[in-house]
Each structure stands twice: as C-alpha cells, then as structure tokens.
Amino acid sequence: MVETQTKILVADDDDMVRTTVSKILEMFGHAVTSVSDGEFVADILDDSFDVVLLDINMPGMDGFETIKAMKGLEREIPVIFLTGAGSMDYVVKAINLGAYDFLTKPIEDIEIFNVKIRRAIEKRMFVRRDKRYKMQLEEDVRLKTRELEKTNKLLMTYSHSLENATVQLMSSLQNAMEEKDFYTAGHTIRVTEYAVLLGLAMQIPENDLVIIRRAAQFHDIGKLVIDLSCIQKPGKLNDEEWKLIRKHPEVGANIIKPLGFMEKEYFIVRHHHERMDGKGYPDGLGSDDLDTLTKILIVVDSYDAMTSRRNYRRNMTMEEAVAELKRCSGSQFDPDCVDAFAEAIIDFNATSDAFSQEYLENFKLVGRVETK
Ligand SMILES: [Fe+2]
Numbered sequence: 001m002v003e004t005q006t007k008i009l010v011a012d013d014d015d016m017v018r019t020t021v022s023k024i025l026e027m028f029g030h031a032v033t034s035v036s037d038g039e040f041v042a043d044i045l046d047d048s049f050d051v052v053l054l055d056i057n058m059p060g061m062d063g064f065e066t067i068k069a070m071k072g073l074e075r076e077i078p079v080i081f082l083t084g085a086g087s088m089d090y091v092v093k094a095i096n097l098g099a100y101d102f103l104t105k106p107i108e109d110i111e112i113f114n115v116k117i118r119r120a121i122e123k124r125m126f127v128r129r130d131k132r133y134k135m136q137l138e139e140d141v142r143l144k145t146r147e148l149e150k151t152n153k154l155l156m157t158y159s160h161s162l163e164n165a166t167v168q169l170m171s172s173l174q175n176a177m178e179e180k181d182f183y184t185a186g187h188t189i190r191v192t193e194y195a196v197l198l199g200l201a202m203q204i205p206e207n208d209l210v211i212i213r214r215a216a217q218f219h220d221i222g223k224l225v226i227d228l229s230c231i232q233k234p235g236k237l238n239d240e241e242w243k244l245i246r247k248h249p250e251v252g253a254n255i256i257k258p259l260g261f262m263e264k265e266y267f268i269v270r271h272h273h274e275r276m277d278g279k280g281y282p283d284g285l286g287s288d289d290l291d292t293l294t295k296i297l298i299v300v301d302s303y304d305a306m307t308s309r310r311n312y313r314r315n316m317t318m319e320e321a322v323a324e325l326k327r328c329s330g331s332q333f334d335p336d337c338v339d340a341f342a343e344a345i346i347d348f349n350a351t352s353d354a355f356s357q358e359y360l361e362n363f364k365l366v367g368r369v370e371t372k
Helices: 015-027 038-044 063-072 089-096 110-179 187-201 206-218 221-225 239-245 248-256 260-270 292-307 318-327 335-350 352-365
Strands: 007-011 031-035 051-055 079-084 101-105
Touching: 007 015, 007 038, 015 031, 015 110, 031 038, 038 051, 038 063, 051 063, 051 110, 063 079, 063 089, 079 089, 079 110, 089 101, 101 110, 110 187, 110 206, 110 221, 187 206, 187 292, 187 335, 206 248, 206 260, 206 292, 221 248, 248 260, 260 292, 292 318, 292 335, 318 335
Parallel strands: 007 031, 007 051, 051 079, 079 101
Antiparallel strands: none
16 A cells, blocks of 8 residues: 555644644655644545644634534544643543643754654554455455355346246146047136136235136145046045045145245145045145135135036036025135135126136236236
C-alpha cells in the first residue's frame, strides 16, 4: 500500500500559534490545513484528515462546540486540544467530550509534541483499518449471500423441473395403463377434474389444489403393477380378484413414497378407498383420521366409478349417482364433500359453457394440461 502524507487540521485564532504549530507539523512531514475559528472546521473537514488540533478559546465557535459539531458528523478523527497555561480545568471537559489528547501551548517539548501527534495518527490508522475491514467483511457477506441465493434459485428450479419430469413420466405411465382397458379409460382424467371441481367448490387453498390434483392423477397408479386381466374380464370379480385389486391403494402409495415432495399425496393415495365409518381399506381409517383432501378424492372417485361404464353393469346417470352419494353420506362419504359435490356437479353440468371457462382457468392454475 502506498503511504500517503498524513493530513492535519489546525484551528486556532492566534496567528502566531497557528503558524508555529503548522511549521512544526510540516517539519515532521505532515500536510497541514489551518483555520482561525472552529466554525470553519465543519466546512472543510472530511474523512481524508487524520488529526485535528483544536484551540479552546476562539471567537466564533470555541473548541468545545466544534468537537460537538464534529461528533454530530460521526467523524472518527482524533481531536487534540491545544490548551493555554492555566486552563487545565478545561482538560477534563475536553476528555469528556471525546477528545483524544491535549497539548499545552506554547509548545516547549517538540519531542513530546511529536509523540502525541504520532499516537493520534496511529489511532486514526487503526480506526481506518478497522472500518475497511468491517466494510470488506460486509461486502464479502453480501457477495456470499447473493451467490447462495443464486445457487438456491438454481437448485429450486432444478428440483422443480425434476419434480415436473417425474410427475409427467408417472402420469404418462398411468394414462397408458388406463388406455389398455376400455372400461377404465379416462377414469383418472375425469377423477382429477372432479377433484379440482370439488376443491374449488369447497374453496380449499391453492396449494391444496395442487396436492389434490396430483393425488387424483396417481390415485390408481397401484393398478400398474397388478395383473389387469382380472379387471378386464367380463362379469363380476370373485373374492380372490377383489382381494388382489384391494391392494392397489397400498401398492400405489408405495410407488410414490420415495418421492419426498409427494408426502401428502402418499396419504391420499393410500386412503382413497377408506370410508367414514371405518369399514374401508387398507387401514380401516374413519372420518376423524382422514383429511379433507382424502375425503374429496373418496367422493369423486366413487362418483366416476358409478357414472362410467363398467364391464359388469350399466353406468348410472348423474342424478342416480348423486342420490347414491347422498344415501351413503356419513357412512361411506364425508357429508360436507357430498353436499358440495352434489351442488357443484349439478351446476357444472347445467351451465357447463359459462362455468367451465372459469373452471378451466382454475384448472390451468393447478397445472392441468389436457382439457375435456
Ligand atoms: Fe382406486
């Protein structure tokens, strides 16, 4: 670092003192600026000065007022008071006001004078270094924080795209599985639409709409690993076949379990065949154990099963299915979900044009890709 010349400001109303002190300081290699009154100090003082020498008695602004004004500017420049003989009582006041040191005038011992000036300069250098260090530290922290934020953002984007890719892939598999079976084709898409419709009707938060949509998309994914031949066969399923098919919620939940970002969806998928009276499967959970999102899926999944064509029975009309939901409200289904869904599905079918626009907008909000 290049050593720059130290700058000292001298304020004294006595021409002789000002000139003498300035000369001595210049002799020791310092650059000196001198003023005849304290009121000029505030005007010219800036951070480039290293030490201020202040006389106490000056006609305009005395030394005490001047040091107070300097502190107001948050200057961290050491101030040395120049006190005349017999004015030692000022010293205490000067020190209390934050003066760094004091010198008696006339200056009799140049060596002592020089030592005091050097000490003040060292103090100033220490303050400067400390300030620089703190500023550098703050800047480093700012830079590191910015870098971390950037990395975090990248990681978040990366993680989101991974999540999306996973969801897309699983969704494609799920749809492909369904398309193989004429009777279940479109089931997942319809259930997902109904789930969002009911979610909107029940005014669940937007985050929950994302969750219920995903859970609906994957609720039957367990059927991917179950032999479909028994589902596709004409006629009713026998006990063995039912036993097998009743495993799909558990199997499906286990498929999505390793995906940490689908923790809530895991619960919904596992329990989408539970009943409010605890007689469902796989765990026999009851109304108190199930959350609203799971209750929503239970209703809309059953509604679609009733209204879509199965290989062993004809499909119900909307009115018949709604009546069936109401008949089983409280035992199989959550009453609030049934009431809200009955109203929403009737409205939806009656005013599908006007209603569907708003519905589809909301559907897009939660990430729906295909339309009906
Ligand atoms: Fe299912």
